[in-house]
Amino acid sequence: xxxxxxxxxxxxxxxxxxxxxxxxxxxxxxxxxxxxxxxxxxxxxxxxxxxxxxxxxxxxxxxxxxxxxxxxxxxxxxxxxxxxxxxxxxxxxxxxxxxxxxxxxxxxxxxxxxxxxxxxxxxxxxxxxxxxxxxxxxxxxxxxxxxxxxxxxxxxxxxxxxxxxxxxxxxxxxxxxxxxxxxxxxxxxxxxxxxxxxxxxxxxxxxxxxxxxxxxxxxxxxxxxxxxxxxxxxxxxxxxxxxxxxxxxxxxxxxxxxxxxxxxxxxxxxxxxxxxxxxxxxxxxxxxxxxxxxxxxxxxxxxxxxxxxxxxxxxxxxxxxxxxxxxxxxxxxxxxxxxxxxxxxxxxxxxxxxxxxx
Amino acid sequence: xxxxxxxxxxxxxxxxxxxxxxxxxxxxxxxxxxxxxxxxxxxxxxxxxxxxxxxxxxxxxxxxxxxxxxxxxxxxxxxxxxxxxxxxxxxxxxxxxxxxxxxxxxxxxxxxxxxxxxxxxxxxxxxxxxxxxxxxxxxxxxxxxxxxxxxxxxxxxxxxxxxxxxxxxxxxxxxxxxxxxxxxxxxxxxxxxxxxxxxxxxxxxxxxxxxxxxxxxxxx
Numbered sequence: 001x002x003x004x005x006x007x008x009x010x011x012x013x014x015x016x017x018x019x020x021x022x023x024x025x026x027x028x029x030x031x032x033x034x035x036x037x038x039x040x041x042x043x044x045x046x047x048x049x050x051x052x053x054x055x056x057x058x059x060x061x062x063x064x065x066x067x068x069x070x071x072x073x074x075x076x077x078x079x080x081x082x083x084x085x086x087x088x089x090x091x092x093x094x095x096x097x098x099x100x101x102x103x104x105x106x107x108x109x110x111x112x113x114x115x116x117x118x119x120x121x122x123x124x125x126x127x128x129x130x131x132x133x134x135x136x137x138x139x140x141x142x143x144x145x146x147x148x149x150x151x152x153x154x155x156x157x158x159x160x161x162x163x164x165x166x167x168x169x170x171x172x173x174x175x176x177x178x179x180x181x182x183x184x185x186x187x188x189x190x191x192x193x194x195x196x197x198x199x200x201x202x203x204x205x206x207x208x209x210x211x212x213x214x215x216x217x218x219x220x221x222x223x224x225x226x227x228x229x230x231x232x233x234x235x236x237x238x239x240x241x242x243x244x245x246x247x248x249x250x251x252x253x254x255x256x257x258x259x260x261x262x263x264x265x266x267x268x269x270x271x272x273x274x275x276x277x278x279x280x281x282x283x284x285x286x287x288x289x290x291x292x293x294x295x296x297x298x299x300x301x302x303x304x305x306x307x308x309x310x311x312x313x314x315x316x317x318x319x320x321x322x323x324x325x326x327x328x329x330x331x332x333x334x335x336x337x338x339x340x341x342x343x344x345x346x347x348x349x350x351x352x353x354x355x356x357x358x
Numbered sequence: 359x360x361x362x363x364x365x366x367x368x369x370x371x372x373x374x375x376x377x378x379x380x381x382x383x384x385x386x387x388x389x390x391x392x393x394x395x396x397x398x399x400x401x402x403x404x405x406x407x408x409x410x411x412x413x414x415x416x417x418x419x420x421x422x423x424x425x426x427x428x429x430x431x432x433x434x435x436x437x438x439x440x441x442x443x444x445x446x447x448x449x450x451x452x453x454x455x456x457x458x459x460x461x462x463x464x465x466x467x468x469x470x471x472x473x474x475x476x477x478x479x480x481x482x483x484x485x486x487x488x489x490x491x492x493x494x495x496x497x498x499x500x501x502x503x504x505x506x507x508x509x510x511x512x513x514x515x516x517x518x519x520x521x522x523x524x525x526x527x528x529x530x531x532x533x534x535x536x537x538x539x540x541x542x543x544x545x546x547x548x549x550x551x552x553x554x555x556x557x558x559x560x561x562x563x564x565x566x567x568x569x570x571x572x573x574x575x576x577x578x
Contacts, residue, residue, distance in 0.1 A: 049478075049482060051478050070481075071478075071481045072481050072482075072485055073484070077482070078478065078479070078482035080475050080478065080479065082473075082475055083475075084475035084476055084478065084479040085479075086476065086479070086494055086498075087575060087576060088497045088498055088501070088572075088575050089575070090575075097483060097493070098483035098484055098485075101483075101484075101493060102484070133574075133575040133577075134575075135575065135576050135577065149479075149483070150482070153483055153484055
């Protein structure tokens with residue numbers, strides 16, 4: 001089932017949580033709402049669920065207005081950051097609960113409930129814990145039970161609010177792969193909220209990046225990562241080095257450095273260039289260099305080597321990531337004088353959000 | 359010592375009678391008070407317009423005035439406007455109204471103490487407000503509220519002594535009557551105190567059982 005969000009406004013007192021947000025979630029896709037805390041992503045999710053009412057705007061489910069449909073009638077499955085399992089019930093009863101409280105006329109029979117619950121518990125690989133209480137489970141197990149519980153009522157939409165936020169790194173990684181493959185099998189329209197860009201990029205079909213109550217960019221993980229639409233998206237998606245230069249006649253220039261831009265900008269002027277650490281090459285030759293400086297730190301972490309160069313022009317540290325081979329080839333030592341050359345640059349006019357990628 | 363044993367031998371039928379009355383007052387007011395308290399808490403939590411304000415007013419009035427005054431108003435005051443109760447009814451009514459106010463606050467606290475996410479989870483599973491309250495929130499609120507509910511209920515057992523002022527021969531008045539005949543206040547008042555204590559202590563046992571039962575699912 002598709003979800004359409006039209007011009008949603010939501011304020012909490014003086015604080016604007018959502019400012020005229022519109023978005024379409026395609027049927028069967030797994031969409032991530034990504035942004036820093038306070039960006040409005042959870043509020044948007046709760047409005048889709050019906051747990052929060054918008055001040056203005058509409059929510060449409062499969063083309064039908066659901067803005068004023070009560071949460072209990074929306075047929076959404078909701079998974080909470082802190083699981084919200086019913087602590088006074090066993091795992092089995094938790095999962096069965098949405099079915100057993102239905103009015104007699106639409107309630108499945110006892111055997112059918114049992115079968116369905118056990119099937120779901122097998123799906124989340126926890127059928128052996130059916131008689132345990134939530135207090136006896138680990139965080140990862142609780143979240144899987146919460147997911148099984150939300151799926152038991154056969155929702156048309158699955159909504160997940162920072163589902164892995166409270167888990168430790170290892171479990172988080174396992175669970176998000178598992179969620180991805182679960183979604184591949186079930187194809188239920190799903191929206192999940194996260195502040196972890198890695199999680200959003202790895203799990204979802206499309207990512208919505210939000211900040212300060214509005215949407216910054218919508219796109220596939222590749223699009224978002226390779227062609228960030230705004231400085232905010234660029235910076236939020238990972239470490240970047242920042243260079244202040246100019247745009248002149250279709251080139252980004254900084255001192256002697258000039259790089260042609262794929263899309264010619266309308267007007268020249270002050271601009272900022274963002275370069276990711278792995279897009280910054282270190283060399284001992286001055287040719288094509290964007291900046292130069294002295295090697296200040298070298299951190300060899302696993303297969304890659306992080307090198308910090310103190311830029312001579314600005315004095316700010318630049319971060320570059322090299323492969324071990326390249327690092328050995330260069331035979332870098334602390335205090336070496338080196339040049340850095342970008343292989344990929346995102347340029348934005350200073351104070352504007354227009355993007356031209358080269 | 360022998361004198362005391364003789365004294366209790368003659369006094370016990372009267373004291374037992376009084377204890378039974380006390381127990382009856384306590385149990386009936388407990389049951390009614392719990393029901394009333396739950397109702398008042400529900401009205402306030404659901405923010406039912408007008409009723410919620412009325413409930414808040416009732417709680418404030420009951421907690422803000424002495425039980426003794428409430429008993430006098432109900433038994434001696436209300437007949438002035440044509441509402442008359444026999445002493446037992448008036449006693450039960452006063453105790454119920456009084457304890458109901460305290461119990462409603464404990465329950466309201468318990469309900470508020472249940473995580474907001476439990477409501478959201480219930481509602482998103484397709485339950486209505488009342489179903490969520492009944493199956494999800496209330497059972498967990500009860501666990502949180504038991505210690506403070508028990509406080510009020512144990513106080514209630516002792517507060518029954520106040521209905522002696524409207525000629526109900528419960529334990530307190532029964533004791534006084536025996537004292538009037540025997541002129542032995544010390545042993546008899548001590549006996550009454552012991553009986554109240556035993557009643558309260560048995561209630562504490564009940565509380566302990568209930569707590570253990572409600573805590574079953576919280577054990578690791």
